[in-house]
Amino acid sequence: MTRRSSRPATVKRDGARHVLSHDSLGFDVQSLKKGILGHLEFTLAELPRHVDTEWEPYVALALAVRDRMIQRWLHTQDTYYERDVKRVYYLSLEYLMGRTLGNSLVNMRLMDECAKALHELGYELEDLREAEWDAGLGNGGLGRLAACFLDSMATLGYPSYGYGLRYDYGIFHQRIVDGAQVEVADGWLRYGNPWEIARTGARFRVQFGGRVQRSTDAAGRVVPEGSDTRYVLAPPYDTPIPGYRTKTVNTLRLWGAKAIREFDLDEFNEGDYIGAIEARAQSENICRVLYPSDNALAGKELRLAQEYFFVAATIQDIIRRYKKRYHMFDEPRGLGVFDRFSEKVAIQLNDTHPALAIPELMRTLIDVEGLTWTRAWEITTRTFGYTNHTVMPEALERWPVGLVGSMLPRHLEIIYEINDRFLAEVGRRFGADDDRFRRMSIIEEEGEQRVRMAALAIVGSHSVNGVARIHTQILKDEVFRDYYEFTPEKFNNKTNGITQRRWLLKSNPELARLITEAAGGGWVTDLDQLEQLVPLARDRGFGSAWRRARRRNKLRL
Structure with a gap:
């Protein structure tokens, strides 16, 4: 992946060269005060002396902080186009982002200046940080890892984008009632989200259900088409992701869900007030809640709809962006539209939830773009990578074939074709081994037929990784042993961790200062530099300072 340059980007506008500035708003106390007061008065229509809450x-x-990120954000995105970089797209159904303000201030190096500016305006930074709702769009390690990856990729200067769903309600909001935990709906968007940009004009249509029909186009090619389908609109909401001590600002794009037809006036006029908005409610339920209960069929259907909805919108967006750079760089050279797709696009699947992106890209390349199966499969397998998070077979997603067929009939056809061709390759390598075919088939045949999403992800990717050395070894030796024997070159390990910028520099500033005094500040971007603390393990003075910092943190808690 190509790192972006710090050189100012230029674009042509009305025949002139326009230089994109990325820090003209100012990072000093007076500039920040001006920005805060400006938004308080002219965006929120509030006078400081009449404000009654911290919100x-x-x-x-x-x-005000977002304004400064946006300057760098625009410059970053423009530079990506100008340099024709390869872009990595991280697909995850979970992002446990947490609160954005503190992390942004740390990465933009605005913490002290903002604290001073607010104090001079009569506010305290810690009080305002508590007003922010936690964006709990994840369930634990999977979502937190995704958030840390975005932070790290921006810090390293990688041209990257995160994609997911903008759930109306996160994992849950915790309350303590009579000494016991009570879980209630987490309405994190109740008062809005000041960090996001709604791109209402850039929405895509996503198709569900119906039947597959075939027609012949002008070139005599048989083209599968959907009929009697239902469409849902996917509007994007973008959040800037700043890197630490860098001018790179990348993008987290979350999809909302909107109905094509929001209101049926005929049904309303006939007195069916509920039916008049039923289609809207059905469509918008896709992004209503993180992890709907799958104890009932309706919950399973909603979960599968979420998984397909977000990858379908994402694939459309990735191809849109790729074609834009194609027209800038490849078309003048006489290259085919998708000749360099896998050179310029890398898609990483965070667990099996986005695995439907594989048949979706195949469907788009074959049915929409007119590529042959062989060429489409070559592009697809060179584009996708898959991260596995579990060694428990019961935790690997397996969707009933009937459910997939009713919701995504064309995709089921493609999955069957992928499986047939894959098993033919297995047969050529290992011979007619029915037990091996059964173990490696993407379609589980025992009992109710099911689509094994992990198998689909492995077969459709060029790279498969675990998240710890022992985990990856178990995948190779046990869980995915047959696949490892078939394509050992695919499997590799990527030991995952959490970003030290949020979980030490921001969360524990006193301990962070102590470490920096002893080992320098390089550990903030290179954790290996913490090895410099090893000689101090028996230093009494350093040990006492370490314990004092920990004790003061406990007292504050």
């Missing part, structure tokens, strides 16, 4: 000044602060 309004928090939003004004967030918008």
